[in-house]
Amino acid sequence: MTDSDICALCGGKLLEGFTELVLKAGDELAVIKRVPALVCKCCHEAYLTPDVSERVDQVMREYRAGKRLARPIAAGEVELEVSG
Numbered sequence: 197m198t199d200s201d202i203c204a205l206c207g208g209k210l211l212e213g214f215t216e217l218v219l220k221a222g223d224e225l226a227v228i229k230r231v232p233a234l235v236c237k238c239c240h241e242a243y244l245t246p247d248v249s250e251r252v253d254q255v256m257r258e259y260r261a262g263k264r265l266a267r268p269i270a271a272g273e274v275e276l277e278v279s280g
């Protein structure tokens with residue numbers, strides 16, 4: 197463990213996990229799911245590693261260039277699991 201495993205916002209511990217990114221490509225929004233990230237276990241802020249950031253940039257370049265097809269999502273799509 198190093199200082200880089202500590203959340204810059206709240207000082208919480210970062211754990212390996214996944215996050216979702218919402219990125220703008222022109223007038224469209226692209227959602228990238230299951231992006232590997234370090235996620236703060238306290239405030240859930242997600243931190244991308246330089247490698248992952250680079251990969252996301254590459255995917256977005258391909259998306260903007262029309263080389264990558266996006267699965268359409270409904271605006272306002274909500275998934276909420278209520279237990280109990």
Ligand SMILES: [Zn+2]
Nearest residue numbers: 203206236239
């Ligand atoms: Zn935090």
